[in-house]
Amino acid sequence: MTKILDLDLIGIDSTNSANIKPTENIVLRMDKKYPTADYFHYLLVSDNVNSMDGKTDLFIVDPFQRKDILKRKAKRGLGIEISITSTKKLDGTMVGRWIKEVKSIYQFCKSNNCQFILSSGANSVNEMISARTFESILKFMGISPNNYWEEFSEWLDSKYKARWTYVKP
Amino acid sequence: MLNHREKRRYLAVMYEGDIFFQPNQMHEKIVSRFKELFGFLHAELAFLKLYDSELDSILFIGCKLKYLDDLLVSLSMTQPSLTVVSLSGTLKKLRKNVARLNIGNIKNNAN
Numbered sequence: 001m002t003k004i005l006d007l008d009l010i011g012i013d014s015t016n017s018a019n020i021k022p023t024e025n026i027v028l029r030m031d032k033k034y035p036t037a038d039y040f041h042y043l044l045v046s047d048n049v050n051s052m053d054g055k056t057d058l059f060i061v062d063p064f065q066r067k068d069i070l071k072r073k074a075k076r077g078l079g080i081e082i083s084i085t086s087t088k089k090l091d092g093t094m095v096g097r098w099i100k101e102v103k104s105i106y107q108f109c110k111s112n113n114c115q116f117i118l119s120s121g122a123n124s125v126n127e128m129i130s131a132r133t134f135e136s137i138l139k140f141m142g143i144s145p146n147n148y149w150e151e152f153s154e155w156l157d158s159k160y161k162a163r164w165t166y167v168k169p
Numbered sequence: 170m171l172n173h174r175e176k177r178r179y180l181a182v183m184y185e186g187d188i189f190f191q192p193n194q195m196h197e198k199i200v201s202r203f204k205e206l207f208g209f210l211h212a213e214l215a216f217l218k219l220y221d222s223e224l225d226s227i228l229f230i231g232c233k234l235k236y237l238d239d240l241l242v243s244l245s246m247t248q249p250s251l252t253v254v255s256l257s258g259t260l261k262k263l264r265k266n267v268a269r270l271n272i273g274n275i276k277n278n279a280n
Binding site for chain 2: 004005084085087088089090091092095120122124125126127128129130132133136137139140
């Protein structure tokens with residue numbers, strides 16, 4: 001499916017990893033480090049500001065929630081993820097507000113050296129979004145898709161590098 | 170005056186098979202979401218048109234190239250979930266692309 005959607009890699013929740021073989025194009029999303037982390041690339045994900053610590057790689061943000069706590073907690077290199085799936089149930093006016101909030105989060109990420117990440121938030125294959133669609137959404141929000149993919153790849157590389165460089169022999 | 174035909178793009182859109190919708194019902198949902206997000210004027214100008222895909226849970230939709238990005242944005246924000254699995258400049262090529270994808274297998278894996 002990743003090939004069809006033109007995606008180089010996808011993030012999968014670690015709880016769904018039982019039937020998956022470790023491959024280059026899969027990144028596991030975990031709330032803490034599980035044994036499967038030895039076989040896969042992984043990211044530590046949190047959606048709760050209180051459970052966030054220095055090891056957290058990715059923080060899931062609801063664009064409508066208050067951002068002052070995020071501003072206090074966000075550290076350089078933190079990935080801030082926004083999921084598109086919530087917009088499916090919003091009416092046109094709220095989608096407009098959602099886009100406005102996402103733009104402000106993007107600006108926040110830029111000024112605080114955080115990585116802005118747009119995700120499908122998919123729970124099934126049917127909810128996945130193609131790379132071309134991601135680019136249309138980014139363009140719509142005034143974000144250059146080329147810069148976005150470039151920065152995203154660099155950020156992911158830096159996460160992998162940190163893990164493999166300092167791993168004990 | 171030159172008889173200039175505007176370029177169009179054709180999309181193959183996959184939707185959830187367990188929710189039963191007729192293709193024209195899905196098309197209506199897509200058009201109404203497009204109108205909600207981009208307005209009636211853009212929806213008319215985009216010339217969104219439904220084509221027969223001859224496949225279950227797959228829609229073929231055509232639109233003017235100029236409005237392709239708007240259509241992709243509205244598809245990603247439509248309920249039930251829709252996934253664009255192929256995009257082409259001609260319907261003939263789109264059918265070929267979709268035939269190669271083996272959609273049945275994808276659905277079985279998804280379930």
